[in-house]
Amino acid sequence: MAIFEIAILGRVTWNLHSLNNEGTVGNVTEPRTVVLANGEKTDGISGEMLKHIHAYNVWLLQEDKSQFCEACQKFHPQKADENKLVTGVQTDKKIPSDQKSIVAMGKAISSCSLCDLHGFLVQRPTVARPSTVEFGWALGLPEKTHRDIHLHARHSMVGRSREETEAEKGEEAPERVTAQMIYHRPTRSGTYAIVSVFQPWRIGLNEVDYNYTAVNDDKRKSRYQLALNAYKATFVRTDGAMTSTRLPHIEAIEGIVVISETNFPAPAISPIKDDYIIQTENLVRGQKGLSTKKFSNLTD
Ligand SMILES: [Zn+2]
Numbered sequence: 001m002a003i004f005e006i007a008i009l010g011r012v013t014w015n016l017h018s019l020n021n022e023g024t025v026g027n028v029t030e031p032r033t034v035v036l037a038n039g040e041k042t043d044g045i046s047g048e049m050l051k052h053i054h055a056y057n058v059w060l061l062q063e064d065k066s067q068f069c070e071a072c073q074k075f076h077p078q079k080a081d082e083n084k085l086v087t088g089v090q091t092d093k094k095i096p097s098d099q100k101s102i103v104a105m106g107k108a109i110s111s112c113s114l115c116d117l118h119g120f121l122v123q124r125p126t127v128a129r130p131s132t133v134e135f136g137w138a139l140g141l142p143e144k145t146h147r148d149i150h151l152h153a154r155h156s157m158v159g160r161s162r163e164e165t166e167a168e169k170g171e172e173a174p175e176r177v178t179a180q181m182i183y184h185r186p187t188r189s190g191t192y193a194i195v196s197v198f199q200p201w202r203i204g205l206n207e208v209d210y211n212y213t214a215v216n217d218d219k220r221k222s223r224y225q226l227a228l229n230a231y232k233a234t235f236v237r238t239d240g241a242m243t244s245t246r247l248p249h250i251e252a253i254e255g256i257v258v259i260s261e262t263n264f265p266a267p268a269i270s271p272i273k274d275d276y277i278i279q280t281e282n283l284v285r286g287q288k289g290l291s292t293k294k295f296s297n298l299t300d
Contacts, residue, residue, distance in 0.1 A: 003224070003259060007266035008196045008231065009276060010255020010295070012138070012238075015189040017248035019238065020049040031147055031186035034137060036272070043140035043147055043188050050135040050196070053239055055118045057230035062113065069112035080108035080120035080127075090124045100125040102208045109204060109214040113223045116203060116215070132202045133227060136195040139272055145190030154181040187246060193271035194255070198231070200224045201263070254296045256280050262289030 022030040034044035056075065059065075065073045071082035080086045089095055089104040105127045109116045119131035203223050204215040212220075238248055256277050258266040267283045267290075269276045277294065284290040 002261055003200045004263055004289075005201065005260040005266040006198045007258040007260075007268045008194070008198070008255065009258070009268060009271050009280060010194050010253060011141070011191050011271050012194055012235065012253045013144075013191045013251040014238065015249035015251055016187050016246065017238075018186055018188065018242040018246040019045045019248065021186060021242075027181075027183040029183075029185055031188055034139065036139070036142070040142050042142045043145045043190060043192075045138040045192065047135040047137050050138060050194075050234070051118070051131065051133065054133055054135070054227075054230050054234050055114065056239070057233040058114050058117060058226055061229050061233060062226060067113045069108070069115055072112050072114040079118075080112065080115045080129075081122045083108060083111060083115070085111055086122055086127075087124065101127050102206065105129065105206045105208045106214045109206060113219075113226060117223060117227050127208065129207055132199045134197045134199075136270075138192040138194050139270075140188070140190040140192050141272060145188065145192075147186055147188040147190075149184050149186050152183055152185055154183065185242070185246070191252075193276075195268050195270055196231070197266065197268055198227060200227075203227075252297075255294070257293045257295065258284060259291050259293070260289060261291070264289055266290065 018029075018031070020032055022032055032044045032046065033041050035041055059068070059072065059075050062068065069080060069083040069085075071078045071080070076082060085107045086104050089100050089107065095103050104122060104125050108120060108122065108127065108129070115129075117132050119129045121128045200220075204212050204220045206212070206214050215223075235253055236250075238250065255271060258268075258280060260266040264287055267280060269279045269283070273279065281292060284292050
């Protein structure tokens with residue numbers, strides 16, 4: 001495959017979202033807070049959340065779900081660990097014990113594009129494959145991030161007590177009254193720095209014996225294309241926590257994609273720095289096999 005690695009470095013502006021949170025204490029949900037190297041606190045959306053959104057888009061965009069293992073067809077997080085072709089290797093007497101992890105890894109990769117792209121952990125035989133898609137935290141630029149806790153009331157209609165009904169006899173009062181549950185929900189608006197690295201060179205690579213025999217080149221290409229489309233879907237419609245009532249208003253996206261066509265890692269300078277595009281371009285200029293493409297909206 002011609003593409004070795006791709007780094008996506010950018011800034012995304014999301015308004016009024018609540019994409020991921022620390023958790024809920026009582027009726028208050030706390031937004032995520034992270035600390036930067038200079039001690040400054042800011043808002044963050046975890047890499048786990050972004051990777052999960054990307055994985056979901058891989059699943060969604062693949063029309064032929066038979067390209068996934070049993071677990072991934074239902075988007076179960078166990079992935080290859082629930083794939084009988086893989087776990088069956090452990091008890092298969094025809095496979096010598098020193099070959100089991102090689103065979104298990106090969107079967108996991110050949111039977112599932114999501115396992116191949118996003119990695120997995122199988123307990124028996126023990127095989128671990130890191131993801132080919134990596135996300136860092138989305139970091140709110142401190143001077144461009146705002147958060148608010150909003151108070152909401154959930155209304156529910158309940159029957160009134162007998163006393164009230166008795167007291168209101170003869171009056172034209174409604175037959176039901178409203179009960180309220182007060183809760184607090186964080187809402188954030190801000191521009192976030194995003195870093196992601198995609199390693200197409202590892203698609204189909206058996207990382208126990210380092211060969212590419214598990215899948216053919218056509219399959220590797222279609223998995224590569226699937227992962228790229230999942231990136232697009234992730235940024236044009238960002239799903240996460242609380243999107244049923246806090247669907248983010250996506251206002252802007254800009255950044256730079258670094259493409260490495262040789263076996264040199266694509267540099268990933270954080271977009272938290274204002275000059276990240278200039279710095280990246282300078283780095284790329286001095287290195288053979290690297291190129292860049294800037295983007296400033298969702299259609300680039
Ligand atoms: Zn799978």
